[in-house]
Amino acid sequence: MRLDLITLGVLCLLASACGDGDFLNPRSGAGGAGGTGGTDGGTGGAPIDPGFVSDCSNGPLGAPIANCQPEALPSSGDPYADCVTRINQLRWECQCLPPLQRWNDAEGCADQHSSYDSSDNQNRPHAGFGDDICSPGGWAQNECPGWGSTEHIITGCLQAMWDEGPGEPYSAHGHYINMTNPSYTMVACGFYETSDGRFWSVQNFQ
Secondary structure, X not given: OEEEEEEOOOOOXXXXXXXXXXXXXXXXXXXXXXXXXXXXXXXXXXXOOOOOXXXXXXXXXXXXXXXXXXXXOOOOOOHHHHHHHHHHHHHHHHHOOXXXXXXXXXXXXXXXXXHHHHOOOOOOOOHHHHHOOOOOOOOEEEEEEEEOOHHHHHHHHHHHHHHOOXXXXXXXXXXXXXXXXXXXXXXXXXXXXOOOOOEXXXXXXX
């Protein structure tokens, strides 16, 4: 079994463009199946948001629609819900993949991961996931460290992760692979704001 860790280490200033940062390759450990791509539809289990726009009557697509960047839905005021909605919007509108369930029970641990990773003595993505500081922590993790706001994370970071698309090596496509892995049916988003106003966010999949 394999735990998949991947991070988008970018810093967004206001509405400026974002650049790539470091990536962590998958490592061995206890947990669920590792991400091997997103060409098959998962079981999902959550209802389709009525705001999603796509004709998916023929089922999941074998590959994502090129340059797919759907406009994010208006915020609900709850960044945890908005994060899951955006992931599901990308899955549905760009590849007709069924939605993941919001993993409410794991959001507390996801918050702890975000806080732990951003701390002065860590300041590195996936530190809390790797150190197994809480549970349930999921089988795979994407991370957005040091962004300007939760809105930028939801509209910018998650889109940039999706834009990696399928392929090799894993270090260049791992975010998308985690977002589309058919083994995963749930996702928990976590957030933490640092003292200097930067936001860290993890997305734990299971």
